[in-house]
Amino acid sequence: MFFFFVGGLEQQVRQVLKSRAGRCIACGSRADLVDYDKVLKLFFVPVWRWPGKQPVMYCNDCKLFFPQSLTPPPPSMDGVPDVLRCQFCRREVDGDFRFCPFCGNAL
Template sequence: MFFIGIFGVGNRSKKLADIKFKCTGCMGERFSLMELYKSFDIFFIPVFKFKKEYLIVCEKCKSMYKLKSGSIDRVLETQRAEYEDVERIVFETHTCPKCGAKIVGDYSFCPYCGESLKK
């Protein structure tokens, strides 16, 4: 939060809903729809929001996907996101099919058990 006198600008986040989406990292289907935004505050009270972004976060592996701004109304209505709704992958983890370890990065083999990760 950055304040000058009684005015300030801060980063905020808010959970909007639980939705369904197929994670490309762990194949989980439970996600949280998050709204990230900046707010203009007076005495720490938000007056208005700007620079809104919408992310879906996997509850299992914490992979994050940024949604297209035009898709948010349909995603909220249906409680489901599709791959066409995703603008880009913000952060992605993978799960080893053999040992179940969470792997961050583009490995060909699991650094824990040696199992091939490329199919």
């Protein structure tokens, strides 16, 4: 007799506390400060959810949750343009782009 467990534990955003609060540590794009829930799923159906202990940063682009203590400081607003660095070709790209104009990969 075999038993297969199809389920898992994941994190889901409950509420955005501060939009664009910092930068992602993986891809460098904008990250939000969020409250989150941990969700237990069985057969892809949420069964049980409980709140996270403290707010964390969440990147909308790469879907990464990470502690606020690891966040680089947000860029200053003294007229300096908001610049990202492409994770593939490492060139600086304007912060309004979703795709790198040099190599075409998603930012």
